[in-house]
Amino acid sequence: MAKINEDLQRERDKCTFKIAELTTLIDGGRDRTDARREREKVLLSRTKDLHGVPEEYLSHKEKYESAIKNSVILFGIVRQMQEEGKTSVTDYRDVITSLLASAQTRDGSPMGVHYIMFMPAILNQGTEEQQAQWMPRAWNSSIIGTYAQTELGHGTFIRGLETTATYDPSTKEFVLNTPTLTSYKWWPGGLGHTVNYCIVVAQLYSKGQCHGIHSFILQVRDEETHAPLPGIKVGDIGAKLGLNSVDNGFLGLDNVRIPRNHMLMKHAQVLEDGTYVKSKNSKLNYGAMVFVRVVIVFDMVNYLSKASTIAVRYSAVRRQCHMKEGAPETQILDYLTQQHKVFISIATTHALRVTANKLWDTFNAVTEELGGGNLNRLPELHALACCLKAVSTADTANCVERCRLACGGHGYMQSSNLPLTYGLVTAACTYEGENTVLLLQTARFLVKTWQNVDTAKLTPTVEYLKITRSKGFIDKWQNSIECIIKGFQIVAMGKISSSVDHMQQRISNGMALEDAWNMTSVQLVSAAEAHCRVIIMSTFYEEINKAMATVSPELRKVLQKLVELYCVYWALEKVGDLLQYAPIAQSDIRDMKSWYEDILVELRPNAVALVDAFDIRDGILHSTLGAYDGRVYERLMEEALKSPLNGEPVNQSFHKYLKPFMQGKL
Ligand SMILES: CCCCCCCCCCCCCCCCCCCCCC(=O)SCCNC(=O)CCNC(=O)[C@H](O)C(C)(C)COP(=O)(O)OP(=O)(O)OC[C@H]1O[C@@H](n2cnc3c(N)ncnc32)[C@H](O)[C@@H]1OP(=O)(O)O
Numbered sequence: 001m002a003k004i005n006e007d008l009q010r011e012r013d014k015c016t017f018k019i020a021e022l023t024t025l026i027d028g029g030r031d032r033t034d035a036r037r038e039r040e041k042v043l044l045s046r047t048k049d050l051h052g053v054p055e056e057y058l059s060h061k062e063k064y065e066s067a068i069k070n071s072v073i074l075f076g077i078v079r080q081m082q083e084e085g086k087t088s089v090t091d092y093r094d095v096i097t098s099l100l101a102s103a104q105t106r107d108g109s110p111m112g113v114h115y116i117m118f119m120p121a122i123l124n125q126g127t128e129e130q131q132a133q134w135m136p137r138a139w140n141s142s143i144i145g146t147y148a149q150t151e152l153g154h155g156t157f158i159r160g161l162e163t164t165a166t167y168d169p170s171t172k173e174f175v176l177n178t179p180t181l182t183s184y185k186w187w188p189g190g191l192g193h194t195v196n197y198c199i200v201v202a203q204l205y206s207k208g209q210c211h212g213i214h215s216f217i218l219q220v221r222d223e224e225t226h227a228p229l230p231g232i233k234v235g236d237i238g239a240k241l242g243l244n245s246v247d248n249g250f251l252g253l254d255n256v257r258i259p260r261n262h263m264l265m266k267h268a269q270v271l272e273d274g275t276y277v278k279s280k281n282s283k284l285n286y287g288a289m290v291f292v293r294v295v296i297v298f299d300m301v302n303y304l305s306k307a308s309t310i311a312v313r314y315s316a317v318r319r320q321c322h323m324k325e326g327a328p329e330t331q332i333l334d335y336l337t338q339q340h341k342v343f344i345s346i347a348t349t350h351a352l353r354v355t356a357n358k359l360w361d362t363f364n365a366v367t368e369e370l371g372g373g374n375l376n377r378l379p380e381l382h383a384l385a386c387c388l389k390a391v392s393t394a395d396t397a398n399c400v401e402r403c404r405l406a407c408g409g410h411g412y413m414q415s416s417n418l419p420l421t422y423g424l425v426t427a428a429c430t431y432e433g434e435n436t437v438l439l440l441q442t443a444r445f446l447v448k449t450w451q452n453v454d455t456a457k458l459t460p461t462v463e464y465l466k467i468t469r470s471k472g473f474i475d476k477w478q479n480s481i482e483c484i485i486k487g488f489q490i491v492a493m494g495k496i497s498s499s500v501d502h503m504q505q506r507i508s509n510g511m512a513l514e515d516a517w518n519m520t521s522v523q524l525v526s527a528a529e530a531h532c533r534v535i536i537m538s539t540f541y542e543e544i545n546k547a548m549a550t551v552s553p554e555l556r557k558v559l560q561k562l563v564e565l566y567c568v569y570w571a572l573e574k575v576g577d578l579l580q581y582a583p584i585a586q587s588d589i590r591d592m593k594s595w596y597e598d599i600l601v602e603l604r605p606n607a608v609a610l611v612d613a614f615d616i617r618d619g620i621l622h623s624t625l626g627a628y629d630g631r632v633y634e635r636l637m638e639e640a641l642k643s644p645l646n647g648e649p650v651n652q653s654f655h656k657y658l659k660p661f662m663q664g665k666l
């Protein structure tokens with residue numbers, strides 16, 4: 001192994017806790033750490049020869065072809081798990097998330113949506129017979145699918161989709177059409193050239209009546225030749241800000257016929273004669289979207305742990321300027337502003353990780369209840385998944401960008417892997433429900449809750465709204481984590497309550513409800529975000545407190561500091577809100593700033609150890625700045641030399657353009 005950079009080694013030597021203990025806690029047990037490492041070993045060994053040319057220099061077409069080559073190797077691991085009879089969805093979640101976040105598919109995989117949406121949609125919306133018909137072939141990838149919902153004209157407003165599926169009882173088929181340009185499907189991952197099947201979301205017509213959107217399985221390409229089937233226009237939508245290894249596609253349909261049993265009929269059915277049988281709740285058809293919103297939070301944890309590893313290790317290696325005249329140049333990690341930029345990413349990774357686990361448990365519990373016909377907790381799950389998807393993706397995108405900026409010029413290099421990572425996480429702010437729209441969904445739930453707060457039994461995630469109203473909820477502000485969480489509960493309650501008042505005021509002045517909602521929507525989004533912050537903070541606090549009972553005193557101290565960092569950082573970010581709603585004084589804020597500075601300083605000696613504990617191998621991190629050995633400058637130069645521009649001493653454009661221009665001939 002190459003020699004470790006001395007500064008990095010010194011950082012590791014002064015760490016005050018056992019790194020392996022934290023890694024075990026993060027993975028959820030020693031056996032899970034071992035399984036993950038074993039999986040990564042297999043993954044890296046299978047794909048080690050594939051990176052002759054750095055991906056950033058490939059053309060759009062080559063990027064796609066390389067991604068397919070890598071993906072079939074990677075997803076062989078999933079096929080193997082299935083063949084071995086592994087059944088735990090949690091295992092699949094972890095495996096697929098880590099495959100997608102690996103260096104081999106670092107700009108996305110064309111096969112991602114097959115696992116993330118195509119299969120979950122069949123499981124969620126298909127009858128048992130349909131699952132038996134489609135799932136075995138989907139699992140072993142003898143068919144590959146995507147989820148085609150969004151159209152050129154509509155993404156958010158899915159009730160406005162224009163694709164139609166009209167039932168023809170004479171042949172017992174549905175006839176699919178995209179009657180306008182705006183009804184063309186647009187965006188589905190892998191639709192361009194990879195998949196041969198997809199789930200199409202379309203307006204269902206039967207007996208002359210429209211029954212709203214439903215899901216249908218459609219074959220788009222021949223299973224042998226892969227040629228598009230008659231009536232189907234399909235292709236790639238072109239280059240994007242990121243995810244350029246993925247062939248997001250378009251799809252036009254001209255009288256394409258599919259058998260009746262290709263409609264996913266677990267919740268609603270069309271009988272042979274065309275009679276429509278309604279679902280218990282039309283929103284059950286949106287189940288696959290809820291599932292993906294839940295797993296996206298895990299995905300964010302993966303990317304943020306990578307970005308923080310890169311930024312922290314680089315900050316330990318990089319020296320710039322002197323803090324004191326005559327002293328050696330300072331490690332940039334010693335600047336408090338640098339700690340302020342990067343430590344929040346470490347704390348956020350942990351906060352989102354524990355919250356994602358809790359959300360996963362809630363999702364599974366509610367799904368089980370739904371299976372038994374109990375729909376009571378569906379609105380709460382939907383509200384929770386919406387706000388956590390929105391806040392986790394927005395925070396992750398901000399943190400990754402902070403990490404990139406914290407690496408100065410070198411963070412701008414593709415070889416740092418920060419630009420691609422940013423491209424991936426910022427996409428998540430839009431896909432699977434645009435963030436503002438999702439926060440407004442949560443706000444809708446919060447407004448209803450607030451309007452019934454005195455009479456209704458509140459569900460667990462909003463119970464605090466009742467308690468917060470009691471007199472003396474915070475007698476006197478104290479700079480403690482408990483008080484900050486209470487402060488955020490008051491802020492959330494204050495924002496929800498004032499949004500409702502604001503809306504009611506406008507309605508009493510004669511405004512229509514919809515207009516009053518629109519006029520209040522900036523406040524509503526802010527209220528939903530505040531509510532989500534309460535959920536993340538209190539979950540982080542409670543779950544880490546539980547974990548504290550099981551870990552060594554050394555690790556306990558560090559975990560305590562991470563919770564403090566997260567809560568105090570956000571208290572200072574939202575200090576205006578606290579001043580408006582909570583009994584906090586200017587002197588408390590001054591003291592809180594000092595507290596924050598102390599936390600940064602206390603975490604400083606363990607910064608490198610904290611990111612080492614994420615245990616991300618170099619082959620997966622894929623960063624010149626973040627590798628374990630800290631050979632930053634050597635790696636930057638090695639990568640630069642791979643630039644195709646360095647393949648010849650004089651580029652042909654010199655003779656063609658530059659020279660004539662310089663000589664005044666052009
Ligand atoms: C096999 C297992 C293996 C394991 C696999 C493991 C996986 C491994 C993990 C890998 C890592 C991942 C990596 C990712 C990679 C990248 C992939 C990129 C993929 C990107 C895919 C996409 O991008 S795919 C398109 C998504 N496109 C949207 O996301 C549209 C948003 N747009 C809406 O979602 C609706 O349009 C919107 C706004 C709600 C209004 O819908 P609408 O107009 O019908 O509804 P209204 O607003 O009128 O609301 C009416 C009432 O419905 C209630 N409600 C609404 N939704 C509800 C719901 N879902 N559940 C319950 N209730 C719901 C609401 O709360 C109201 O309730 P109430 O009346 O009581 O107040």
Ligand SMILES: Cc1cc2nc3c(=O)[nH]c(=O)nc-3n(C[C@H](O)[C@H](O)[C@H](O)COP(=O)(O)OP(=O)(O)OC[C@H]3O[C@@H](n4cnc5c(N)ncnc54)[C@H](O)[C@@H]3O)c2cc1C
Pocket residue numbers: 113146147148149150153154155156157186187188189243248427430431432433434436437440
């Ligand atoms: C990388 C990527 C991958 C994707 N993969 C898939 C896929 O596999 N399958 C698929 O079907 N789709 C996919 N999508 C599409 C994605 O789900 C949609 O882009 C997303 O749901 C947002 O819809 P939109 O693009 O129509 O945005 P719009 O809804 O047009 O949003 C534009 C703006 O309008 C605002 N807005 C819209 N409605 C409201 C409202 N009611 N109130 C207030 N503001 C509003 C939004 O906040 C936003 O600021 C993907 C998208 C991306 C970027």
